[in-house]
Amino acid sequence: MRPVFPVVALLAALSCLSAGHASADELGRGWQLERDVDSPTYAFIEPAITDLDVDVMVLSCEPTERKSGLQLRLYPPEPGPFRSAQSSPVELAPDVVIDIDGRRYAARLLFADDFVVVANAADGAVPVLSASLVTSLQNGRHFTMRLHTMEASPSSRTTPAFEITADLQAGIGGAAIAVLRRCGTPNDTLASGPARAR
Numbered sequence: 001m002r003p004v005f006p007v008v009a010l011l012a013a014l015s016c017l018s019a020g021h022a023s024a025d026e027l028g029r030g031w032q033l034e035r036d037v038d039s040p041t042y043a044f045i046e047p048a049i050t051d052l053d054v055d056v057m058v059l060s061c062e063p064t065e066r067k068s069g070l071q072l073r074l075y076p077p078e079p080g081p082f083r084s085a086q087s088s089p090v091e092l093a094p095d096v097v098i099d100i101d102g103r104r105y106a107a108r109l110l111f112a113d114d115f116v117v118v119a120n121a122a123d124g125a126v127p128v129l130s131a132s133l134v135t136s137l138q139n140g141r142h143f144t145m146r147l148h149t150m151e152a153s154p155s156s157r158t159t160p161a162f163e164i165t166a167d168l169q170a171g172i173g174g175a176a177i178a179v180l181r182r183c184g185t186p187n188d189t190l191a192s193g194p195a196r197a198r
Contacts, residue, residue: 030171031059033179043176050164052090052147053083057166058115059137059180062126069128070180072118074164079114090162092116093148097160098133100140100168105133109147118145138177141169 034040042060058073076082081089096118098105107120110127119127129137137143146160168174 030167030169030173031176032171033176040176040179043180045166045168047164048166050162051085052162052164053077053085053087054164057164059177061180062128064126064128065124067123069121069123069126070134071128074116074118075114082116084162091150092162093150095148097146099142099144099146100133100136101142103136103140105130105136107133134177134181137168138174138181141167143168 031043031045033043044056044058055077062071094109110117121130143166145164147162149161
């Protein structure tokens with residue numbers, strides 16, 4: 001489970017933003033590309049609203065069996081399980097729904113040591129985002145991810161336990177996704193069943 005970039009580098013980038021390299025109203029408003037490199041390998045966005053302690057969402061280029069693809073990763077403030085707004089640890093069900101401007105995508109959570117991968121496709125054994133989902137991330141505006149707890153019954157899952165929302169077009173918006181799309185996005189269906197992030 002190898003992060004595509006050092007977590008320290010991401011935290012440093014966020015620190016620079018908060019220290020004044022970007023105005024306060026830019027924070028949490030859209031995608032920010034990896035800084036001070038010729039070819040960015042990741043972009044990050046802070047949720048606009050969430051009732052989980054998701055610190056940042058990261059779209060990263062990952063090597064795959066054929067070439068490379070894009071992964072969406074959720075990072076909590078500290079390694080370990082996500083926590084609710086009441087600071088209680090939360091065991092999340094692997095199945096989630098992503099809604100972008102009314103278009104829905106079924107996806108899965110794949111748990112690593114200090115982050116969670118969100119994927120709806122795979123290139124071989126590597127979980128990635130499908131081409132259509134990446135297109136929606138680039139062109140859409142209203143992002144909502146709906147999550148449930150493991151103990152939620154099937155009948156109760158019509159109402160999500162948690163949501164993560166973001167404005168995909170604020171800041172530099174879809175331009176960040178366009179830069180990262182050189183990675184390519186396979187269309188393979190993500191296999192069902194338990195999995196771990198790579």
